Amino acid sequence: MLLSVVVPCMNEAEVLSALLARLTKAIAPWGKEAEIILVDDGSTDGTWAAIAAAARDVPQLRGLKLSANRGHQAALTAGLEAAQGARIFMLDADLQDPPELLPEMMAMMDQGYDVVYGRRAKRKGESLFKKASAWVFYRGLNALSDVPIPEDTGDFRLVSRRALDAVLTMPERARFIRGMFAWVGFRQVGIEYTRDPRLAGETKYPLSKMLRFGIDAVTGYSTTPLRIATRLAFYSLIVTVIMAFYVLGSWLGGQAAPGWSSMLMALSFFSFMQLMALGIMGEYIGRLYTEAKRRPLYHLAEETETARSSGEVVSILPDSREA
Ligand code: UDP
Ligand code: MG
Numbered sequence: 391m392l393l394s395v396v397v398p399c400m401n402e403a404e405v406l407s408a409l410l411a412r413l414t415k416a417i418a419p420w421g422k423e424a425e426i427i428l429v430d431d432g433s434t435d436g437t438w439a440a441i442a443a444a445a446r447d448v449p450q451l452r453g454l455k456l457s458a459n460r461g462h463q464a465a466l467t468a469g470l471e472a473a474q475g476a477r478i479f480m481l482d483a484d485l486q487d488p489p490e491l492l493p494e495m496m497a498m499m500d501q502g503y504d505v506v507y508g509r510r511a512k513r514k515g516e517s518l519f520k521k522a523s524a525w526v527f528y529r530g531l532n533a534l535s536d537v538p539i540p541e542d543t544g545d546f547r548l549v550s551r552r553a554l555d556a557v558l559t560m561p562e563r564a565r566f567i568r569g570m571f572a573w574v575g576f577r578q579v580g581i582e583y584t585r586d587p588r589l590a591g592e593t594k595y596p597l598s599k600m601l602r603f604g605i606d607a608v609t610g611y612s613t614t615p616l617r618i619a620t621r622l623a624f625y626s627l628i629v630t631v632i633m634a635f636y637v638l639g640s641w642l643g644g645q646a647a648p649g650w651s652s653m654l655m656a657l658s659f660f661s662f663m664q665l666m667a668l669g670i671m672g673e674y675i676g677r678l679y680t681e682a683k684r685r686p687l688y689h690l691a692e693e694t695e696t697a698r699s700s701g702e703v704v705s706i707l708p709d710s711r712e713a
Contacts, residue, residue, distance in 0.1 A: 616676045
């Protein structure tokens with residue numbers, strides 16, 4: 391199998407036939423060496439019936455049906471785990487990501503890349519709120535994240551077998567797949583495209599899901615929020631010191647009401663102490679969290695010829711322990 395296409399579908403009955411028409415055309419050059427995996431993520435419309443019917447006509451089509459709605463990222467994971475191809479192409483069902491970009495992505499991968507991701511240069515037919523929130527989200531995420539995550543990308547990408555296998559070794563349950571591909575490394579390149587409006591139907595990402603997704607992203611790639619207390623403690627210490635001088639001045643000048651100095655000092659000193667204690671806890675919880683994720687420490691991209699042919703045991707240590 392040379393190529394697998396993975397598409398998560400939730401209530402996408404309206405777009406399925408158009409999707410399959412464009413997809414089968416796009417994968418035609420690979421003929422029988424390609425498969426299309428449609429994952430039905432607990433749809434309540436005729437999506438599964440449509441997939442099952444289409445599977446009778448399209449030999450390359452495989453349908454998977456999840457037991458219930460598990461969300462976009464889980465549905466995508468199910469498809470990725472089932473994929474058998476040497477290269478894996480993933481896109482949304484609503485044709486916002488053009489399947490016609492496949493040959494160009496394939497050509498880029500031929501140059502030795504492991505991940506070719508689509509970068510949304512333009513977004514058509516999306517609300518101002520969606521565009522603005524996405525813009526803020528990707529910039530904010532990168533400011534916090536320990537791994538650079540390409541901005542304005544979605545799950546539209548072509549990946550190599552080894553990049554996919556690396557992602558599949560990551561056992562975390564809160565999956566932010568675009569970040570996981572960024573994290574595994576290897577050689578990556580972006581390709582700009584115009585994101586079309588959804589072909590039909592409503593967005594399956596209401597605000598509540600978007601928020602969940604955003605929180606998964608930030609907490610999955612950064613422990614910075616946990617450490618905020620440490621930083622606040624530091625600022626609070628500075629304020630305490632400044633205040634100490636002010637209080638001392640007022641006291642010496644005889645302008646201080648009785649009890650005021652000690653009150654103020656106690657208040658600001660104890661806020662500092664409390665924030666400090668919270669910060670220390672944050673540091674430990676951050677480490678507990680990182681360990682609990684049990685992410686693999688590294689994936690090998692290459693090995694030197696000599697090391698392998700001489701049969702020597704080389705210990706390959708990861709450059710750094712990723713958080
Ligand atoms: N999707 C899914 N499960 C969900 C939500 C969405 O499988 O719980 C799929 C959906 O069918 C589509 C993709 O995820 O193929 C992206 O969803 P959508 O296009 O609605 O998101 P938007 O483009 O509006 O962000
Ligand atoms: Mg969409």
